[in-house]
Amino acid sequence: MAIYQKAKGTQDFYDIDAKKMDEVCAKAAKVASTYGCKYLKTPIFEHAEVFEKNVGEESDIVSKEMYTFKDKGDRLMTLRPEGTAAVARFFIENKLYANPGLTKLYYYGPMFRYERQQAGRYREFNQFGIEFYGQSSYLLDVDIIKCAYDIVRAFNIKNVVLKINSIGDFNSRANYSKALKEYFSKYIDSMCEDCKRRLNANPMRILDCKVDANNPAIKNAPNIKDYLTEESITYFNNVLKSLDNLNIPYVVDDNLVRGLDYYTDTVFEFIIQSDDALNGLALVAGGKYANMINSMCGVDVPGIGFALGVERLKAIADQVGYKWDFINDLKPVVIMALDDESKQESMKLASILRANDIQIEIDYSSISMKSQFKLAERVNAKYIIIIGEEERNTKIYTVKNTENRTQEKVKLEDLVKYIRG
Numbered sequence: 101m102a103i104y105q106k107a108k109g110t111q112d113f114y115d116i117d118a119k120k121m122d123e124v125c126a127k128a129a130k131v132a133s134t135y136g137c138k139y140l141k142t143p144i145f146e147h148a149e150v151f152e153k154n155v156g157e158e159s160d161i162v163s164k165e166m167y168t169f170k171d172k173g174d175r176l177m178t179l180r181p182e183g184t185a186a187v188a189r190f191f192i193e194n195k196l197y198a199n200p201g202l203t204k205l206y207y208y209g210p211m212f213r214y215e216r217q218q219a220g221r222y223r224e225f226n227q228f229g230i231e232f233y234g235q236s237s238y239l240l241d242v243d244i245i246k247c248a249y250d251i252v253r254a255f256n257i258k259n260v261v262l263k264i265n266s267i268g269d270f271n272s273r274a275n276y277s278k279a280l281k282e283y284f285s286k287y288i289d290s291m292c293e294d295c296k297r298r299l300n301a302n303p304m305r306i307l308d309c310k311v312d313a314n315n316p317a318i319k320n321a322p323n324i325k326d327y328l329t330e331e332s333i334t335y336f337n338n339v340l341k342s343l344d345n346l347n348i349p350y351v352v353d354d355n356l357v358r359g360l361d362y363y364t365d366t367v368f369e370f371i372i373q374s375d376d377a378l379n380g381l382a383l384v385a386g387g388k389y390a391n392m393i394n395s396m397c398g399v400d401v402p403g404i405g406f407a408l409g410v411e412r413l414k415a416i417a418d419q420v421g422y423k424w425d426f427i428n429d430l431k432p433v434v435i436m437a438l439d440d441e442s443k444q445e446s447m448k449l450a451s452i453l454r455a456n457d458i459q460i461e462i463d464y465s466s467i468s469m470k471s472q473f474k475l476a477e478r479v480n481a482k483y484i485i486i487i488g489e490e491e492r493n494t495k496i497y498t499v500k501n502t503e504n505r506t507q508e509k510v511k512l513e514d515l516v517k518y519i520r521g
């Protein structure tokens with residue numbers, strides 16, 4: 101038997117909900133454009149190794165959550181679980197590193213992760229993201245954070261806390277990984293099978309293990325801040341100073357390491373503070389990744405970026421009472437025809453009014469007044485334009501206002517203005 105139900109962790113967006121999703125992306129894109137970002141659309145699926153290699157084999161995303169399948173040509177494909185690795189693939193494939201200066205890109209669309217379903221966490225979800233390539237400067241880190249901040253503020257959202265940390269450069273991380281390996285070796289027998297594997301492959305990923313999250317061994321593990329090189333410390337202090345300068349509030353969180361392998365130095369998240377189930381989830385997350393492009397193609401180009409959850413942003417915008425731009429107060433208009441010839445005329449009049457962005461509804465199956473009034477009631481029409489023989493000849497229409505129950509004669513050339521108020 102066919103299952104006519106949406107798959108677990110997926111959502112339908114109908115009418116107003118779909119428009120809200122569109123508005124989140126359109127408004128975010130507008131902000132991104134003020135930072136000089138160009139719009140990029142990448143495919144929904146990529147060769148699996150684009151994500152395996154860059155997001156990291158030991159990350160939860162790659163080891164447990166990817167929708168990977170063999171296509172008919174026996175190639176391993178993955179429905180993108182995130183945008184950054186795919187955007188980097190585009191950057192390399194098109195040799196954009198040969199261009200002087202920065203490459204700044206924004207993208208949005210559906211991502212796929214086989215995650216445990218819970219409030220604000222889906223298997224198909226949408227991200228809006230930005231990536232900058234080409235320079236390493238703490239000012240860029242600050243600009244990318246400011247861009248995320250501007251987007252969040254454009255929706256009047258204030259109930260988020262910016263958490264920030266440095267996970268250090270390549271050398272800091274190498275020292276830290278060594279220290280973690282030594283430390284966890286003593287506790288590994290009490291840890292899950294995944295952590296046992298991570299110990300050798302990538303001990304940093306033990307820190308974001310969901311199974312062992314409450315294990316004291318993780319809580320008391322060495323902290324990255326004690327392994328940062330002088331360069332990383334100076335870099336991070338400059339980021340913080342510059343955030344202060346822009347009056348962007350933040351909290352330094354030593355435990356923020358992010359669950360994807362590609363980050364270096366600055367990492368950040370905007371954490372939701374609400375009194376519902378979204379509390380504590382990240383609305384925006386990102387950071388710097390100095391080595392990804394180098395490890396993919398041998399060209400030394402640093403990157404930095406962030407992605408925000410579109411569903412989460414939509415939900416929080418609703419919570420804080422954001423007034424959606426697309427909701428205008430213009431209600432539909434019903435054109436009522438009193439005879440068959442007038443029905444033809446109503447089609448012509450509809451096209452004139454629709455060209456002026458007015459929503460027109462017509463009863464296509466009846467000229468009965470009762471049926472046409474019912475339609476007006478159903479669609480909550482503010483105006484009913486009545487066309488009979490006289491109106492057809494004079495081009496002066498009878499317009500009923502259903503709200504104050506008045507009726508006026510309005511000339512064709514004045515109709516749009518009259519309806520718009």
Ligand code: HAM
Pocket residue numbers: 181182183184185213215220221222223224225226227229230231360382383384385386387404405406407408409410411412
């Ligand atoms: P991420 O932390 O995996 O980072 O995801 C970024 C944002 O996507 C999260 O903060 C959240 O709002 C949303 N999100 C993630 N998973 C889900 C889910 N299952 N359901 C609903 N929303 C979700 C990245 O993906 C990185 N690519 C971000 C980045 C860009 N870093 C540098 N550039």
